[in-house]
Amino acid sequence: MSDTQEVYQALMDLGFTEEDLEEEVRQKESKFHGFITKQGALFLIAKENGIQIRAEDVDPEAYAEAEQEVDYNEFIVPIEDLDKQMTNIVLLGKVTRIFPVNEFVRKDGTAGKVGSFLVTDASGTTKVVLWGEQVKIMESEFFQVGTTIRCINGYAKIGLKELLEVHFSKKSKLLLDPQDISKKMRSKLEQIPIPKGAGMNTLSKNTGEYEGYKGDEKLEVKDLFTKEGFIASLSGIITIGGLKEFTKDNGDKSFLLKLLLTDRTGEITVNIWGMSAIEILKMVENGMSVQLKNVFIEENEYSKSKEITFNKKSVIKFI
Template identity: 55%
Template sequence: MRVFLLRMSEAHDIFETLLKLGISEEDLEEELKQKLLQFHGFITKQGALFLIAKEKGLEVYSRELDPAIYDEAEYNIDYGEFIVDIASIHKDMINIVAVGIISEIFKINKFQRKDGTPGKVASFLLTDSTGTIKVVLWGKKAEILRNEFFKVGKIVQCINGYAKKGLKDRVEIHFSKKSKVILAPQDINKSVINKLKNIKISDKRHNSREINNTSRNPDKIEDLYNMEGFITSISGTIKIVELKEFTKNNREKSFLLKLTLYDETGEIKVKIWGMQAIEILKIIQNGMNVKIFNFLVERNDYLESKEIRFTKKTVIEFL
């Protein structure tokens, strides 16, 4: 793929350049519409075009910008895909068929979309003899967790998932509309089943989580008001405030995502800079209950209050 360096700031300029690549105006308008919907109104037309341009191999302003934008496309299903070991799953794999034991189940999280419609997301950990991976399900797919047979220790088969990197470069299996979970699959090789039955779940859980146990770990948000510096984790509910787009002195385009994290004891402002802001905005919704790991608490002298700042090591997980 050819890579171009664009030095432009107007949405019209980016739009015209994309058309010159051979994309029809109708297709580009539809892609732009979907991108705006994906970010629930928190991104401008120019910002959406900027992201589309990057996905097409166009670099706006600088070759230094982090290209970590997730591909949310639906994939064509191939039911002939063979079972793969969890350890061999890597970013950009599609039509994944994986078999394993449910090693941990996270609760279904309900939230309200910007248009007022309800949404839900759920996840669980899938373990085989080679490792553990997180499986993420949205919408109606999340309802499988309510099934009476969906329990820790049970064998399941995940069909037609696709792999993408979550925060901190952890590979996860995500479900598309055509993906499905089969409980107690029957057509599995006996040797595979025997290996799964010999797994001790406690030995495989949280293999990918990296937390400094010596760091401070407050229980409630009000505890953060008297703290500063590196913090291990905190839980709360998200409220999206705004996404700001701006151009830095070196003419690079960048972003600032502002959130509020709250619980029954109080609330605190959250700031996420650069392309990490885009990564986060793509996976969160208002009202989500989350746990944030490895972040900084700093004092905002202008507002005379504490705020959370994401670092490169910050991880956010759904509860």
Template identity: 30%
Template sequence: MGIKMNEIKSESYITKIIEETGLNRKEIQDLVKEKKQELKGLISDEGALFIIAKELGVDVKTENKELMGDLDINISDITREMKNITLVGRIKDIFRVYEFDKKEGKKGYVGSFLLNDNTGDIRVVLWDDDVAIFQDNNFVKGEIVKVINAYPKEGRDGNLEVHIGRLGKVVISPEDVDYKKYPKIKDEPIPIEEVNPNLLSVSIEGKIMTKFPIKEFTKQSGENGRICNIIVRDSSNKIRVNFWNDSVDEIKKYEVGDVISIKNLKPRESNYRPNTIELNANNYTQVEKLNKKLHFKTEMVETIRALQEEEDLISFKGVITSIDNLKQITTNSGEEISLLNFIVSDDTDAIRVTAWRDLAEDLAKKLSTGDAYEFKNVIVKYNSFSGRKEITYSGDSSVAGADIQFSQLKSMESLNKGRDESFSRDFTKIEDINSPGFYEIKGFIAKPITNVNIYEACSKCYKKIDNCICDEQTDTEFRMILNLTIDDESGTIRATFIGESAEKLLNMKTDLVKKIKETPDYEKLLEKISTELAGKDIYVKGKAKFSDYTGSYEIMARDIKNIDISKDLEDKLKKIAT
């Protein structure tokens, strides 16, 4: 049998490496084995020798120019340990070129693009003179390029990306590539329901349903940061999009109701909303307002009881059995806004509906107790405070009179059934609390929660460890403290919740809050809590004492109870009748 050509080439590489480095044959064979393991067996012996020679500074290009073709690998096979790799794919996205100052005082440049083959996407980063390719008229989305002599590196977002080395380059429209292997890229947004964490970069289109105020925070490094969250909906679903730091400027000029296109977003699973995907903007994210309208088709849910099994956008019918007073509450940003709660019932169940801002003011004028209505495009979501699904009336919602009748209307059952005995219902007006003692008050939560304090306490006396005076050492536990402002229209009072009462109020365990507080998602948790609690009617039972700091009486909560406003109204009518 004759000697194969690849064996001749391999032997010539080994000979040249021995001559120029002094390594022996056994050492070279060991290096070949390691290199093939590093590249997951995707390369031949001669290919491994070619790479080893290059890493050792031995020039073997003249030995076999065709061998470069063996070094092409799939994007999905790239690992952090690889070196001098060659990739082929289509340009999926092109990002901006940034200018920066180098340490030596010179100007530096960095740009990147997203490369796609039939196995995945990866960001390709170019520096300084190499960014000139971005000015080439042929360097466009969808074009096939060959990336030569690149090396993998972990990017700022934690994902693997490839950088062009000193001797590397990007070849536009390479001739030695089978174009059929690389399908054309459709530059289209994907439905929100198809977003998943395995996608490196996604683009979506949808309507801004909610836009939260821009918040500033301090990073662990001590630097200041910014965040702005929006909720975007398309015909398939909705999703939260987070804009951080410099990317906040991309969303500033857009408002609720705008239909927008957002390109280059990174999906990830929410840190404190299990099984929920969020999208994160970055320096490459692009936002554009679209001149189109979106219409959402929603299912008509037949009974109010069935709403407890629903999620997201729906339509339903019912009779308004009670309407709360229009309230003014303060948001986290300090904005004074209107809030309206009312109860809608049928013969199966009842449900609370909440409207905000101008929508609340409009509905307060339009709705009447005892009338039947059809509510379209309202949002069903779980409220951890009440333990039930509730309805939010949004900008895309509508209401119209309905021709329906029920023989008997259900009232919403108390969420704390079985605990009524802990409240005497002998309530004191807040303005009348002017001495120490135990009081029961009822009112609504008027201001957002801006912080949740957690301290390490003695498990016996519940005092902070530094203040513990127990005779013997005991175990410790973490306890929550939070403060609310309660308004009963006669006045306001600060209510403090500690330990179990705080956990009951938030419907969250201290350990979970503590974990989230140590992450960047803490601000979002406060936002979620404030949204759920703002304007809620509650009973509070506790001990009042005078605060020298605020110059007024405050109440230390011992127990709380969510108010069923329809039942509360019924009790009032009975009292009047007697």
């Protein structure tokens, strides 16, 4: 009889049922996000219940897993080594840019959320994409440009512009400011430069505009197709595209207003979400001249065209 069987039997003798042990193992696998084997999980359960069984014919790694919780520092992948086939990815780096959280309507009519940010380590930078409930952590006051983070159990995916991204699944986890980092690793992280105007958390207290984008820059629609990020100001003529009502995951109703902004150089879609869509729809009419301030320009994942999105700091001014 192998030692794994002995551990299993010893736990049964303590009063565990087969169903109990199956559930305990599942919980351990869930806790360690795929970084612990079933054998390691079983030995950890044994350790927690005072059972110590060792033998030469058992994989030493199973004992190591039981001796201490998973040290994710052992699994860190340098960003430059990411490959499109990778899963169970662990990253450690600093947030160097934050993109606005976007809402979208699924084919079944329900609402979804997607958030993303750039993370940088000593070897490079990549985009991390969060979906659904996981986006909530991006709304935390502690999640900001310059924060040290650890991404656990992500998977690699080719995103927009054929760039490699790290996406989160339901089992993925994001830790803010992890403390179990070696002095050598922490020193490397401290050397990562944080660019000015890197994202949403660089709002100027004096101007109310996002740093890194000149408020007096005279942008036209044609200029937007080579840009991505926050835009301080843009003017044009408005055409109302339509208002769509949809249901969020929590059952609440929400809205999406689409406008078309046109100037002498071209046209671009403007997306306004939530109750702001209703408020602005009451004020605008086709053919109005407007100025948009503090809006976000990005590429639509499906149409591959650049679009403008309103956020909490966005303003529409009639001129």
